[in-house]
Amino acid sequence: MKIRLCFVLIFCFLTAGCSSTAAQSSQTTSEERSTVELNVFAAASLQETLEQIADIYQAQKPSVKIQLNLDSSGTLKTQIEEGAPCDLFISAAQKQMDELDITVGKEKNPDGLDYVDADTRIDLLENKVVLVVPEGNLCNITEFEQIADQAELVALGNADVPVGQYSEELLQNLGVWNQLNQSGKITFGSNVKEVTTLVSEGVADCGIVYATDAFSAGLDPVDQATETMCGRVIYPAAVLKTSEYPSEAKAFLEFLTSEEAVAVFESVGFQPLT
Template sequence: MYVLVAMMLVFAAGCGNSSDSKSDSQPSGAASGSSDTNVSNTTPAKRVDLTISAAASMTDALGEIEKSYEAAHPNIELRFNFGGSGALQKQIEQGAPADLFLSAATKNMTPLIEQNLIEEGKELTLLTNELVAVVPADGKAAVAALEDLDKAEVKKVAVGIPESVPAGNYAKEALTNAKQWDALQPKMVQAKDVRQVLQYVETGNADVGFVYKTDALTSQKVKIAFVVDPASYSVIEYPIGVVQATKHPKEAEDFYDYLQSQASLDVFIKYGFTVPK
């Protein structure tokens, strides 16, 4: 009897140990470990706003480039600050936020480089342009050369402010070389940027205006009266550069590189710019 009871106790103990052992062999946290494998560690790319200070004459081309670039880079928002290159230069010198600068003249980029406000090795001449004189598409004044600006029917001649608008400075050079700048002062209407010059001619507030070829091609309300002799003014170059103070250097450099891609250059050419060789 005692032997039978003892055997039963040993058997029960053995079953208990076997159950504990099986339980211990179960991996700890197996259920939670299984669910962890279904959790993605990928986080969406952080949105970045890039501010591009650009010459007003680049408005249309950059508008098209903006669409294609943002479609390929959904986390990037391009914000353009268009204006006269001289005014944009001053803004950058005074600490206004900007990640890239696209100027319509080297004279507005060079001071920024000299002040170390442009990233070293991240600036170059991207494009070139031409200066033309435009008149209203339905204009009656016969204008075919600089000399025609003296005619009585030409009452207003629009130019960008030479000190801050490169197109205005190029026009001043050409008119000075033709010995007409001083004589035409009573007729002069100055504008804050080249697009305002275009607008003055479109609305009939000026009989003639000096703009870039690229601006003239964007409007059906004006026509090119004549192409200004390129020998009479400095070469029109468009330098671009990454601003030293950018808070998004990688994204700024990526867009800087994209502007040099064939896809971007094709857009610029479409709008009348030329690519330096």
């Protein structure tokens, strides 16, 4: 009888242990499932600020992991079209956002692409286009008008990169684009970070970038473009219709307009618009 009682007690103990282990395993699985990974596609010029803001947000919302994909806006748009998972898109120009937003009409969205949740779309930030030179400034370039005559090599963004589009418009308005292009004086970067590197390392005599990227690269601008030169540099942001977590994406977008996030954007020279 005593032996039988011992077996019963051991069985109960083992069963309880297994139940406890199963409960812990179930709890862990539940916690893992509750973690949301937001895929945020953003222009490369937002790298430093968004990395900092993502850290702040994740500290407040540990159940949300921000996965940043930073590249040129044109590259990001192509990735979205090709089916890459994206919850929130922040472009460095209206063009790439428009081409994914069916509500803007056929003129701006000729392919009729319908990815953007237009109800969430906002103009988030404004940047400035500036002229930068390497340390020493051997060509003594101090303004955009001197580029064609005094620079041997100019660093610009590619045509599919917003900073490249702003740069071409600026140089067209100055009447020197064809001269520079035909003389082989232009070297192109696939995004704005590559342009700042070409200037910082002295490969190019000057370059056209955003003010925030000049700041991040430790380059002092020698000239700043006016609105009549290349228009305003606006960064639109929107949640995509293909988002797996639209509610969480909207919450993070709202956080990007908070005082905490705005302070980070302003620290490098962005001008918040919301």
